[in-house]
Amino acid sequence: MTEYRMHLLICGGTGCKASESDEIKNRLNKFISDSGLQNDVQVVATGCFGFCEKGPIVKVLPDNTFYVEVKPGDAEEIIKEHVVKGRPVKRLLYTDPTTAKHISDSKGMDFYKKQIRIALKNCGFINPENIDEYIARNGYEAMGKCLTEMSPEDVIKEVKDSGLRGRGGGGFPTGLKWEITRNVENEQKYVVCNADEGDPGAFMDRSILEGDPHSVIEAMAICGYCIGADKGLVYIRAEYPLAIQRLKIAIKQAEEYGLIGDNILGTGFNFNLELRYGAGAFVCGEETALIHSMEGLRGEPTFKPPFPSVSGYMGKPTNVNNVETFANIPVIINKGATWFSNIGSDKSKGTKVFALAGKINNVGLIEVPMGTTLREVIYDIGGGIKDGKAFKAVQTGGPSGGCLTKDMLDIPIDYDNLLASGSMMGSGGMIVMDEDDCMVSIAKFYLEFTLEESCGKCTPCRVGNKRLHEILEKITEGKGEEEDIERLNELSMVIKDTALCGLGQTSPNPVLSTILNFGEEYKAHVIDGKCPAGQCKSLLRYDIVEDVCTGCTLCFRNCPVGAISGERRKPHYIDQSLCIKCGVCFDKCKFNAITLT
Amino acid sequence: MAKIKTLADLRKIKEEAQSKIKLRENSDNPEQLIQIKVGMATCGIASGAKDTMKYLVEELEQEAIDAVVTQTGCMGYCYAEPTVEVTVPKKEPVVFGYVNKEKAREIIDMYIKRGELIDGIIPVNFKTIDE
Amino acid sequence: MDTVNLTIDNKPVVVKEGITILEAASGIGIDIPTLCHMKLDDLNIENKPGGCRICVVEVNGRRNLAPACCTNVHDGMEINTHSMRVINARRTVMELILSDHPFDCLICAKSGNCDLQDMAHKLGIREIRYKGEQSTYREDTSPAINREIDKCIMCRRCETMCNEVQTVGVLSAINRGFESVVSPAFEMNLDHSVCTYCGQCVAVCPTGALTEVDETGKVIRALSDPSKTVIVQTAPAVRAALGEEFDMEAGTLVTGKLVAALRRLGFDHIFDTDFAADLTIMEEGTELLNRLGKHLAGDKDVKLPILTSCCPAWVKFFEHQFPEMMDIPSTARSPQQMFGAIAKTYFADKLGIKREDLVVVSIMPCVAKKYECGRDEFKTNDNPDVDHAITTRELAALIKLSNIDFKSLPNEDFDNPLGESTGAAVIFGTTGGVIEAAVRTAYEVHTKKELPRLDFEELRGMEGIREATIDFDGLPIKIGIAHGLGNARKLLEDIQAGKSKFHAIEIMSCPGGCIGGGGQPYHHGNVEVLKKRQVAIYQEDKNKAIRKSHENPHIVKLYEEFLGEPMSEKAHHLLHTSYFDRT
Ligand SMILES: Cc1cc2nc3c(=O)[nH]c(=O)nc-3n(C[C@H](O)[C@H](O)[C@H](O)COP(=O)(O)O)c2cc1C
Ligand code: SF4
Numbered sequence A: 001m002t003e004y005r006m007h008l009l010i011c012g013g014t015g016c017k018a019s020e021s022d023e024i025k026n027r028l029n030k031f032i033s034d035s036g037l038q039n040d041v042q043v044v045a046t047g048c049f050g051f052c053e054k055g056p057i058v059k060v061l062p063d064n065t066f067y068v069e070v071k072p073g074d075a076e077e078i079i080k081e082h083v084v085k086g087r088p089v090k091r092l093l094y095t096d097p098t099t100a101k102h103i104s105d106s107k108g109m110d111f112y113k114k115q116i117r118i119a120l121k122n123c124g125f126i127n128p129e130n131i132d133e134y135i136a137r138n139g140y141e142a143m144g145k146c147l148t149e150m151s152p153e154d155v156i157k158e159v160k161d162s163g164l165r166g167r168g169g170g171g172f173p174t175g176l177k178w179e180i181t182r183n184v185e186n187e188q189k190y191v192v193c194n195a196d197e198g199d200p201g202a203f204m205d206r207s208i209l210e211g212d213p214h215s216v217i218e219a220m221a222i223c224g225y226c227i228g229a230d231k232g233l234v235y236i237r238a239e240y241p242l243a244i245q246r247l248k249i250a251i252k253q254a255e256e257y258g259l260i261g262d263n264i265l266g267t268g269f270n271f272n273l274e275l276r277y278g279a280g281a282f283v284c285g286e287e288t289a290l291i292h293s294m295e296g297l298r299g300e301p302t303f304k305p306p307f308p309s310v311s312g313y314m315g316k317p318t319n320v321n322n323v324e325t326f327a328n329i330p331v332i333i334n335k336g337a338t339w340f341s342n343i344g345s346d347k348s349k350g351t352k353v354f355a356l357a358g359k360i361n362n363v364g365l366i367e368v369p370m371g372t373t374l375r376e377v378i379y380d381i382g383g384g385i386k387d388g389k390a391f392k393a394v395q396t397g398g399p400s401g402g403c404l405t406k407d408m409l410d411i412p413i414d415y416d417n418l419l420a421s422g423s424m425m426g427s428g429g430m431i432v433m434d435e436d437d438c439m440v441s442i443a444k445f446y447l448e449f450t451l452e453e454s455c456g457k458c459t460p461c462r463v464g465n466k467r468l469h470e471i472l473e474k475i476t477e478g479k480g481e482e483e484d485i486e487r488l489n490e491l492s493m494v495i496k497d498t499a500l501c502g503l504g505q506t507s508p509n510p511v512l513s514t515i516l517n518f519g520e521e522y523k524a525h526v527i528d529g530k531c532p533a534g535q536c537k538s539l540l541r542y543d544i545v546e547d548v549c550t551g552c553t554l555c556f557r558n559c560p561v562g563a564i565s566g567e568r569r570k571p572h573y574i575d576q577s578l579c580i581k582c583g584v585c586f587d588k589c590k591f592n593a594i595t596l597t
Numbered sequence B: 001m002a003k004i005k006t007l008a009d010l011r012k013i014k015e016e017a018q019s020k021i022k023l024r025e026n027s028d029n030p031e032q033l034i035q036i037k038v039g040m041a042t043c044g045i046a047s048g049a050k051d052t053m054k055y056l057v058e059e060l061e062q063e064a065i066d067a068v069v070t071q072t073g074c075m076g077y078c079y080a081e082p083t084v085e086v087t088v089p090k091k092e093p094v095v096f097g098y099v100n101k102e103k104a105r106e107i108i109d110m111y112i113k114r115g116e117l118i119d120g121i122i123p124v125n126f127k128t129i130d131e
Numbered sequence C: 001m002d003t004v005n006l007t008i009d010n011k012p013v014v015v016k017e018g019i020t021i022l023e024a025a026s027g028i029g030i031d032i033p034t035l036c037h038m039k040l041d042d043l044n045i046e047n048k049p050g051g052c053r054i055c056v057v058e059v060n061g062r063r064n065l066a067p068a069c070c071t072n073v074h075d076g077m078e079i080n081t082h083s084m085r086v087i088n089a090r091r092t093v094m095e096l097i098l099s100d101h102p103f104d105c106l107i108c109a110k111s112g113n114c115d116l117q118d119m120a121h122k123l124g125i126r127e128i129r130y131k132g133e134q135s136t137y138r139e140d141t142s143p144a145i146n147r148e149i150d151k152c153i154m155c156r157r158c159e160t161m162c163n164e165v166q167t168v169g170v171l172s173a174i175n176r177g178f179e180s181v182v183s184p185a186f187e188m189n190l191d192h193s194v195c196t197y198c199g200q201c202v203a204v205c206p207t208g209a210l211t212e213v214d215e216t217g218k219v220i221r222a223l224s225d226p227s228k229t230v231i232v233q234t235a236p237a238v239r240a241a242l243g244e245e246f247d248m249e250a251g252t253l254v255t256g257k258l259v260a261a262l263r264r265l266g267f268d269h270i271f272d273t274d275f276a277a278d279l280t281i282m283e284e285g286t287e288l289l290n291r292l293g294k295h296l297a298g299d300k301d302v303k304l305p306i307l308t309s310c311c312p313a314w315v316k317f318f319e320h321q322f323p324e325m326m327d328i329p330s331t332a333r334s335p336q337q338m339f340g341a342i343a344k345t346y347f348a349d350k351l352g353i354k355r356e357d358l359v360v361v362s363i364m365p366c367v368a369k370k371y372e373c374g375r376d377e378f379k380t381n382d383n384p385d386v387d388h389a390i391t392t393r394e395l396a397a398l399i400k401l402s403n404i405d406f407k408s409l410p411n412e413d414f415d416n417p418l419g420e421s422t423g424a425a426v427i428f429g430t431t432g433g434v435i436e437a438a439v440r441t442a443y444e445v446h447t448k449k450e451l452p453r454l455d456f457e458e459l460r461g462m463e464g465i466r467e468a469t470i471d472f473d474g475l476p477i478k479i480g481i482a483h484g485l486g487n488a489r490k491l492l493e494d495i496q497a498g499k500s501k502f503h504a505i506e507i508m509s510c511p512g513g514c515i516g517g518g519g520q521p522y523h524h525g526n527v528e529v530l531k532k533r534q535v536a537i538y539q540e541d542k543n544k545a546i547r548k549s550h551e552n553p554h555i556v557k558l559y560e561e562f563l564g565e566p567m568s569e570k571a572h573h574l575l576h577t578s579y580f581d582r583t
């Protein structure tokens, strides 16, 4: 057995693979063997490190050197300089944005300082395609402990005591859900893992499945043991090929070891797993729609009750949990409910993974204890707003959530606080907006999404959202009237009150919360005909200041639609009815004679 | 792959597998571990740093001492190569010169295990690579 | 039985556990409006997608409003069905539906009979605050059904009928979001699908999205053409339902007024499909006895059970779905087509006119009959045996159009020779009727004895699949009955699996049989209407002097003068047919 004295971990997640992490890995290996170090140095493709802003990332162990934005061309230098000569490649180190210093050890990076990794503990650490590495990290120990030392009731009690709540959005207590499913009598039950992850910009679940698939498999088996199910199904969207591949490999390896299958660890417990593929419709993440989709029917929600726990897949009791929810389970069993419940806030225990995106310096995947404030996430971990702009709002909960403003930055993030502030936890998308973002357009963006993703079954969502979107469109096109704001409010309330499933019940949230928090901005659009953020093109106006214009004709010659007229050496004039607000004239004019209002 | 039939089987595999990723585990919490850096630039390698490093890794492993052995670039004491920097938790780093196998043995036995200072310490006015 | 206590609109009520708010409210006379929901109790048909959201009510302690149609009651519930919040939501939802609906009421086939229109009226919608884009789709027409799905409100009733009840599976929701609509897969034409034209989708569609192909114009044109002799036949189920179109109580028999109206419309001879039904019994009954005889004699090539074949949607169904079993149904044509074949030969000869100058119009409870009369095997030199099939509803429209005050019409009689019929023919209009009529004749032919009784209660009812054993003087004949194609499928699968114990099976596509046909006055989800029509049919049977087909004097005469005997070569040529594999 070879023991490598040096490990090079390279991110093999979807994002980094897109930026050639495979090629980097090949080259690293090539130069390692060129230097005759193949027995000393090991290159491991791991799951996501989270710091996607600067991917691909190569981490050199044991010295914990953290290289960012590595290109295939850098492989040679990393091997020849760092590995052979022990001289870190400075130009590839991460530069602290505030101190402008290179930081070599990832522990010193603000991005990681405030994070606690439970669900992501193995992501970026082990090779997800090697079950031994998972086992080395206590893998399947929790399952072993449950099967041999604990009764299903004990396990459920542990999960209940831990305070773990569903990470798929609803925040329902996981232990309680297991108990309910356990108490429904039926010979056949199912465990379903919801890996549909449809929020725009979210990739928490994908990263867990890519970086640590066994944790989910192990947890599903534990769940099966608790509720009395011998069959598990992972519903995963087909657009996640890498996660699917890793899961398949993991299932195969676990089967080969007998860690899933029949008579696991000689205890007589059977558990088999299958994958089911979703076509990538957001609404299929809703559990009843998900179940119908797995049954081969149209992915469309049905009224609850009955809840899946009572009548789910094929009419059998079915426990549906989210990927991240499952990933917490083995740790809870291994370290105990008390350990887990000591992390987090009063009613929200443990950590939450967020996908940080938008106008923020450190875009990426983070895991923080519940109760961390938005400010810590955005400024300490996220490194603040891009290009030194001013923070405006942050949207949590994806298209179902709302936006939170500057005044709410010190709110400790947990299920209840977010709900109370007019947003929600959702599955963990967090999109940061800066002063250049128009909040009406943001609301419109989210509605566009729900509009596309509505299943069309119920009237309020099918037609109501369309009408909301039309009104928003009217406003951003400068055709809004003052009454439109009230119309938006009223219609939103009815949609929330009457829609069938969670999608429709929450789809107006972005509209309501932007009206509530940025009402002035709406008014500016409909009353003053202005978009304060300068995003709504139709509300922009380019004018030529007569006194300044020299009549050079430059703008006239460059206007793509011929909206500018005027004689040489005489002031020019923009025909507003023709202008498409492209801004070419503004950029071209050498005399600053063109104004933008 | 052989089937894992009992929890004991699983734990056995775990132990075997753990050694393979120990390096990673350890470097996750370096501040609690003994850190040893071996100067491994051209000058170091020429004067046998590789052997020293290998010896240190093997011996520490043998004695089950949790330590992270890494290589670093030239420390600027080429005259005294191979050089080794040892950081014991909560203590200042100490640099030893002319570390061959015997010296390495001595470092392990005296400095690391008992905390006794030994000969060959190079005065500490240097910077580590992490400037 | 466990009960729960709750209050609805401040009225305390005690109801059965497990029922819905909608049911609980209706029990105390509170009529919560619904649009997509439909429940036909005795037929086991329910459409409950909870999609329209018209029936929302306020439940104390609940975050959002609850759909009454799919929320079960529980103890201590406090429900308000018309609070301001509810009314506002309900009206807003209605406005939203209307905002995506063409404003075609004045020229819509459904106007006056439209559940959506009624609901808009009931909710007092006077303005639509949220106007916007309307979804548009291609119109689709077929030999029997028009689809104008711009008017579809996604109630999914048709989908339930086509998939769950009929198990044909043509219609389903396609597309997503605002573009969603119910349609054949890939928005293909109905004509290219495996649709049976049973018309059950049409029967339940609350709007004008699905309607029959209107042929009243063609009938008017034929009636006003002096060179044509126009005769009409009217199916048994029509007389038990037509009155509803003129605000008469469901189940009112209007046979005499129907004849009078047809005469006033200008038809030259008013005949009865019932005559052809008697003829069908002669042929089909003989075929049954032939097959049975051979079977009892040990002939292994003979297949039993024999299946009835008078329902064209059922014929198309097995041609698509069970082509390997096409030798099991009787080869007898449907009464409509038997009538046409006799009319254009025997009767045209009697009148001394060419078949081209004789126009045969049929009044049917059914839309599939429109398709049937267009089938090539029912044409001679391109001239169809039946020229136009119009539905009960279309006839009502013609009567109204022609300024006839239906209610005050006198009762008149059918013309001869094709207007005379027996009680056996009348009961063709309901599930179980065809086989009962066949039994009445087959028994006497087989046993050469007179039947001790005429009413076979064991064959009657609304149960989806029924079975009975009739004693043919020592020979037990096992009879199966299915109505609704889903039920038919079950019996067919049994036959396929070799598990069927029946000698003869009657199959009707429409729940209830023809009384529930796709061309009948709309029942608007009220199953009582169907049941009353059924009662009327059996009443008409009782009213008849002759109740056995083989005793119909004009039938006897037809065989003497023209056909020879049942299953003769001539009869075979004119009254039997063959089937085609449509897979
Ligand atoms: C429109 C909609 C989309 C959803 N999408 C997801 C999803 O992508 N992943 C997920 O785990 N849960 C999703 N959910 C929540 C699920 O319905 C369900 O509550 C969850 O899978 C339960 O798991 P948990 O208790 O572990 O959170 C969605 C819900 C709605 C209403
Ligand atoms: S709320 Fe939207 S997604 Fe949910 S059932 Fe209604 S139409 Fe479908």
Ligand code: SF4
Binding pocket: C101, C102, C103, C104, C105, C106, C108, C109, C110, C111, C112, C114, C115, C116, C117, C151, C206, C207, C208, C209
């Ligand atoms: S379907 Fe009904 S509401 Fe629509 S146009 Fe026709 S009559 Fe009017």
Ligand code: SF4
Binding pocket: C145, C158, C161, C162, C166, C168, C169, C170, C171, C194, C195, C196, C197, C198, C199, C200, C201, C202
């Ligand atoms: S006519 Fe019958 S088979 Fe055809 S679409 Fe309608 S319900 Fe389905």
Ligand code: SF4
Binding pocket: C151, C152, C153, C154, C155, C156, C157, C158, C159, C182, C201, C204, C205, C206, C207, C209, C210
């Ligand atoms: S076509 Fe008619 S019955 Fe079918 S869903 Fe649309 S409105 Fe309902």
